[in-house]
Amino acid sequence: MNAIKSTNFSFENATGVYHGKVRDVYFFENKIAIVATDRISAFDVVLDRAIPYKGQVLNQIAEKFLKLTADVVPNWLENAPSPNVHIGKKCDAFEVEMVIRGYLAGHAWREYKAGKRMLCGVALPEGLKENDKLPTPIITPSTKAKEGHDEDISREEILAQGIVSEEDYTKLEEYTYALFQKGTEFADEQGLILVDTKYEFGKYDGEIYLIDEVHTPDSSRYFYKEGYAERQAADEPQKQLSKEFVRQWLIENNFQGKEGQVQPIMSDEFVNSVSERYIELYEKITGEKFEKTSYDNRDEEIFKSISTQLG
Template sequence: MNAIQETNFQVPNQISFYRGKVRDVYTTPSKIIMVATDRLSAFDVVLPRAIPFKGQVLNQIAAKFLKATKDIVPNWLLETPDPNVSIGLKCEAFPVEMVIRGYLAGHAWREYKAGRRTICGIPLPEGLKENDKLPKPIITPTTKAHEGHDEDISREEILRQQLVSEEDYVMLENYTFELFNKGTEIALENGLILVDTKYEFGKANGKIYLIDEIHTPDSSRYFYADTYAENQEKGLKQKQLSKEFVREWLIENGFQGKEGQQIPEMTDEKVNEISQRYIELYEKVTGETFQPRLYQDVISGIEQNILRVVK
């Protein structure tokens, strides 16, 4: 099974290289070249096997939504010369991620189930069930860790630590709510509910830009709209399109990224199942048929497509 595990290029005028959990990032004085590999991470751990087409799915969904939201906030994207590559404006990233939640799911539910009624300084009402709609969307920021786990942080703590100025943070909050509203509208048009997501922002020449990916299965959670109400009423699990199914499989097999825990075996069948789920999400969230790239000579093909536009 072919998949893109990593790249090792030298692009013109390259000044740095960073290998993230799923992206290989090449930097020139003015641009960032992001290669979306097929690596899969969960609980802030890169899993041992890459997932065919995952990087293409992430890159193409992100590009579509960046174009659809540029009237709300300017974004970093300049061009996508390859199905797995985005090239954009080099920005200084804010050291926090803006997580926004419309429903009590995933990490927020695990915190709530453990008895906590405040997340990132925001109080939650009693009596909520898993996947219930929140009274209104809430922003639950996290610190942005290059290694290890991102940590929940409150608005007050962000300002106290001067991680972001109050003027900029107010803008980040406003952009986050507007982007979430737009993402919710687009999702509903395709029969989905945008449950929660995260946005990252940066600055260039004193201006705030939306950076990285948006509304992808790695950064977002979606439910199917047509079965949501009935499943909630009956106490059934929600059918969802997100990376949460990977986390659930890992939890069921005794892995949550904690010291001493063993990652369960990823069989060919499991890798193929995860790949198909990513493709399903692409088609559902975009309303378009997925066109898989060819993996023959894929690394050299990516490199040639980058060199074609980066001089």
């Protein structure tokens, strides 16, 4: 099956390269070029199979939302010369991810179900069930692990460890709430509920910038608005657009990224179903038809799109 599993380009002016869980990042003097591959990760593990068109979906959703939120916070993106490529400012990233949750779902629900009523220093009320709306959105930060699992961390721990200054962290919180509000409003217009998401930030010339991706299915969870209340009242699972169905499939196949566990084999049929779900989310959240880019000579096209601008 056609998919971009990885890239290994050599650019004359590049100063380095970093292969993340999903993205390949090429560093230049004061710019970076990010290639959104078709790799997929879950439980902080890169899965063995790549998902066709996933990288294009992520890149183009991120581009749309970076443009839509530029009036809320400045962001790093300067150009998108290819469906899988973004070029922009090389920011110094803060070593935390700003996770914000409007509903009790995913990791937060698993923690709550296990009996925890404090998440990243934030108290959760008793009597909630899975996918309930929270009284107010909460920020539950996590550390950014280069390898292995990201870890929950509280505001107090971030400040005590000096990971981010109090002045900067206060600004990150302000930006996070504002971005979530903007994303919530746009999702609502498309008949969706933005359940939770994460934002990453960095600094460039002393100013805070939004970096990485925004409101994509890799960084966000969406429910369908229609029927949400009825499904909650009936204790039925919510119809959602996110990676959660991949996580659930892995859990059902005894894999959560823990030591000693073996990845289950993803069939072509399952890989295609994941690809279709990503395309569905693209069309639903953007309101636009997804145009598949041919995989013929894709590596060459990506290389040229970067080298033409950055060398």
